[in-house]
Amino acid sequence: MNSKLISFINVLRTHDVRISPAETLDAMEVMSIIGYRSRGDLRTGLSQALAKTAEEKATFVQCFDRFFEYELPDAANKEDTADADNDAAEAAQGETDPGQESAEQDGAAGKPALDLAGEMAADSELAAHLDTPLMEMLLNDDRNELSLAIAQAADQVGLAQIQMFTQKGQYTRKILDAMGEEQIRHAVIELERQGSPALNELQTYRDRLRELVRDHVEREYLIQAEGKNKQFMDDILAKTKLNNIEHHYLHRVHDLVRKMAKRLAARHSRRRQIYKRGQLNMAKTIRRGIANDGVMFDVYWKSVKKDRPKILAVCDVSGSVAAYAKFLLMFLYSLYDILPGVRSFAFSSHLGEVSDLFAQHPLEKAIELVNWKYGGATDYGGSLLDFAALAMNDIDSNTTVIILGDARNNNGDAKLEVMQSIYQRAKKVIWLNPESRKMWGTGDSEMNRYMSAVHYAAECSSLQHLERIVDELLRSNR
Amino acid sequence: MNTLDFPQLDSIEAIEQGFEKFGYICSHEIATAVFLAFKLRKPILVEGPPGVGKTELAKTTSMLLDVPLVRLQCYEGLDESKALYEWKYGKQLLYTQVLKEKLGDLLQGATGLAESVERLHQFGDIFYSEDFLEPRPLLKAMYLEEGSILLIDEVDKSDYEFESLLLEILSDYQVSIPEIGTVKAKTAPMVFLTSNNTRDISDALKRRCLHLYIPFPTTELEERIVRARVPEIEEDLRHQLVEFVHSLRQMDLKKLPAISETIDWARSLLLLHTDQLDEELIRSTLMVLLKFQEDIEAATPEIKSLLD
Numbered sequence: 087m088n089s090k091l092i093s094f095i096n097v098l099r100t101h102d103v104r105i106s107p108a109e110t111l112d113a114m115e116v117m118s119i120i121g122y123r124s125r126g127d128l129r130t131g132l133s134q135a136l137a138k139t140a141e142e143k144a145t146f147v148q149c150f151d152r153f154f155e156y157e158l159p160d161a162a163n164k165e166d167t168a169d170a171d172n173d174a175a176e177a178a179q180g181e182t183d184p185g186q187e188s189a190e191q192d193g194a195a196g197k198p199a200l201d202l203a204g205e206m207a208a209d210s211e212l213a214a215h216l217d218t219p220l221m222e223m224l225l226n227d228d229r230n231e232l233s234l235a236i237a238q239a240a241d242q243v244g245l246a247q248i249q250m251f252t253q254k255g256q257y258t259r260k261i262l263d264a265m266g267e268e269q270i271r272h273a274v275i276e277l278e279r280q281g282s283p284a285l286n287e288l289q290t291y292r293d294r295l296r297e298l299v300r301d302h303v304e305r306e307y308l309i310q311a312e313g314k315n316k317q318f319m320d321d322i323l324a325k326t327k328l329n330n331i332e333h334h335y336l337h338r339v340h341d342l343v344r345k346m347a348k349r350l351a352a353r354h355s356r357r358r359q360i361y362k363r364g365q366l367n368m369a370k371t372i373r374r375g376i377a378n379d380g381v382m383f384d385v386y387w388k389s390v391k392k393d394r395p396k397i398l399a400v401c402d403v404s405g406s407v408a409a410y411a412k413f414l415l416m417f418l419y420s421l422y423d424i425l426p427g428v429r430s431f432a433f434s435s436h437l438g439e440v441s442d443l444f445a446q447h448p449l450e451k452a453i454e455l456v457n458w459k460y461g462g463a464t465d466y467g468g469s470l471l472d473f474a475a476l477a478m479n480d481i482d483s484n485t486t487v488i489i490l491g492d493a494r495n496n497n498g499d500a501k502l503e504v505m506q507s508i509y510q511r512a513k514k515v516i517w518l519n520p521e522s523r524k525m526w527g528t529g530d531s532e533m534n535r536y537m538s539a540v541h542y543a544a545e546c547s548s549l550q551h552l553e554r555i556v557d558e559l560l561r562s563n564r
Numbered sequence: 565m566n567t568l569d570f571p572q573l574d575s576i577e578a579i580e581q582g583f584e585k586f587g588y589i590c591s592h593e594i595a596t597a598v599f600l601a602f603k604l605r606k607p608i609l610v611e612g613p614p615g616v617g618k619t620e621l622a623k624t625t626s627m628l629l630d631v632p633l634v635r636l637q638c639y640e641g642l643d644e645s646k647a648l649y650e651w652k653y654g655k656q657l658l659y660t661q662v663l664k665e666k667l668g669d670l671l672q673g674a675t676g677l678a679e680s681v682e683r684l685h686q687f688g689d690i691f692y693s694e695d696f697l698e699p700r701p702l703l704k705a706m707y708l709e710e711g712s713i714l715l716i717d718e719v720d721k722s723d724y725e726f727e728s729l730l731l732e733i734l735s736d737y738q739v740s741i742p743e744i745g746t747v748k749a750k751t752a753p754m755v756f757l758t759s760n761n762t763r764d765i766s767d768a769l770k771r772r773c774l775h776l777y778i779p780f781p782t783t784e785l786e787e788r789i790v791r792a793r794v795p796e797i798e799e800d801l802r803h804q805l806v807e808f809v810h811s812l813r814q815m816d817l818k819k820l821p822a823i824s825e826t827i828d829w830a831r832s833l834l835l836l837h838t839d840q841l842d843e844e845l846i847r848s849t850l851m852v853l854l855k856f857q858e859d860i861e862a863a864t865p866e867i868k869s870l871l872d
Contacts, residue, residue, distance in 0.1 A: 106771050112604065119603045120596075127576065130596045138609075138775040139764075378653035
């Protein structure tokens with residue numbers, strides 16, 4: 087059963103639940119303490135040992151129910167045995183499955199059963215074909231034995247490695263072969279040749295077996311591959327150019343962006359206290375010394391509290407960068423969710439603050455509203471003036487200004503002097519441009535001029551870029 | 565290290581019943597967590613919205629097992645001198661003075677500096693010894709021989725650095741004091757950590773704990789809780805008020821009413837001698853349930869629809 091647990095933990099890991107080896111050991115202990123008697127208790131216990139946040143708990147419950155669907159008895163069955171697999175099988179034996187009953191009635195009702203038995207008695211060759219444990223299980227309709235056999239065959243062919251839905255048929259075939267379905271197939275051919283009335287019945291048995299195996303593969307695919315595929319997709323999406331990401335994947339990107347923003351926030355949102363060793367905080371040291379008869383045992387050094395960086399983010403939402411803007415806004419939105427200190431602005435022909443929109447509306451609505459309110463032809467000069475009027479007083483030596491845009495100004499006045507005064511006041515000004523570096527300064531792009539008033543300019547066209555840059559920025563900003 | 569055996573914690577059902585005796589009605593999950601924590605000798609990290617009985621769980625466990633509760637309330641800036649240990653500076657000063665006076669006697673007859681130092685070395689160095697150690701809650705829990713419940717309350721309020729300080733205690737039940745060495749717990753305490761999720765707890769800490777999330781209770785459970793805490797209240801009214809609180813929790817409020825508020829409300833309704841909820845009564849007592857003016861303003865117009 088331990089190997090079962092480990093493969094369950096692997097499944098959890100592919101579904102983004104972070105589990106360390108130490109926790110795996112805990113889970114094993116939990117299993118040995120609680121035992122397999124009660125599915126509910128085991129689920130509760132394991133979730134306490136393995137899933138450590140509310141989201142992880144939700145994922146856990148989902149995976150547990152799927153994974154142990156047939157492995158564990160229900161809470162109602164309280165049998166006490168050591169061997170889990172047998173236990174599971176035995177306990178489940180008591181239950182009658184309505185679907186199973188009806189299948190029995192359809193396929194094996196009445197006369198046909200006699201047909202097949204009669205044929206087998208008459209034809210020794212056929213009997214030899216069908217004299218296998220597999221056929222016996224099918225004849226006895228022993229569902230538990232069957233699922234056990236399927237599980238074993240699946241282990242044998244390495245079903246846990248399944249990655250793509252296209253592999254389902256292949257694995258189904260392999261499992262059937264491993265179980266010895268071949269002989270049934272031969273028998274079917276044999277009966278067909280003879281035109282025997284028992285053919286129908288045998289075919290029913292064969293079809294049921296196939297169905298069972300297919301179900302098993304399907305379930306395993308859902309458990310194993312779904313998580314892996316998701317990770318795979320996430321990797322790809324992070325590297326794809328933002329304007330090439332299909333609308334279809336938007337919700338996934340949103341999750342990804344959220345995760346990314348959360349990671350960044352966790353790394354950088356701490357307020358740090360820096361001790362200046364060497365400078366004595368005299369007042370505090372004397373005060374502390376009073377308790378010790380005036381002897382200054384404890385010395386206190388002067389310290390500075392470093393606040394988290396204040397961030398002002400300005401995002402171009404004009405037509406030329408529309409495909410990027412969606413993601414950048416998404417990123418800003420997620421960042422706002424996590425670091426409420428971020429102030430966001432959007433512009434094309436004029437500029438306005440959108441922090442409130444982000445606070446009040448869900449993502450899609452907020453982005454739509456921003457585009458509707460601020461979308462249009464670009465005017466960097468005017469927008470910079472607007473920005474200065476709105477936020478210049480807030481820019482100080484602890485502020486980082488991030489500008490997201492392509493700097494294509496439709497040949498208007500660039501108002502470089504506004505940019506320069508922002509540059510002088512802010513701790514850092516960062517320009518993220520979705521165009522590749524080669525395009526900067528060509529045509530109506532003012533990028534080269536703006537670059538003189540920016541601490542750091544970078545190309546930013548995929549989510550990975552974005553994460554790397556923002557991480558860099560927050561780190562160097564301390 | 566001793567390990568104590570408590571028959572009260574022998575099975576999940578026994579824990580549920582034991583807690584109920586002390587008026588703490590718990591869900592199956594909570595009992596399972598306590599059971600596992602005891603069997604695995606692991607701390608429990610309890611998370612959940614404020615007022616669902618996280619601290620109460622530790623208190624009740626201490627009552628159930630009849631062992632002392634050592635409580636450490638965390639806050640920003642909490643450091644080891646307040647949580648772990650502190651030296652008794654005053655006493656240490658006295659000691660040096662006593663030592664100075666005695667020094668002449670001790671060194672009598674010694675010739676030369678080398679011999680004096682030699683003699684000085686023969687005396688044990690008790691300046692930094694357990695005699696001058698002032699134990700703070702964490703160390704206190706290590707010293708208690710009959711076992712203890714150690715409650716580290718609102719660990720999310722403390723600094724990251726403090727979390728790292730806890731790691732040694734949580735995994736090995738021991739404390740390292742540089743001047744003395746390692747102090748091992750005489751009896752492993754049962755540790756509860758609570759968090760309101762104001763920030764994420766570090767993975768290292770989470771890894772060492774069982775994780776219990778206590779959500780708002782179901783109506784059925786909450787009714788049982790109110791019955792246990794305010795037994796005088798009529799069944800009909802109890803049902804009504806729990807239903808009302810539950811519908812309040814569906815609303816988009818700044819702070820949702822928790823179990824403690826439900827109990828407070830039940831008590832206030834009892835004081836007002838009511839046996840039936842009505843709109844007017846709820847409006848005048850709503851401040852017991854909701855703690856923000858804007859929440860009260862948002863909920864007041866909805867009272868009628870929530871009551872149905």
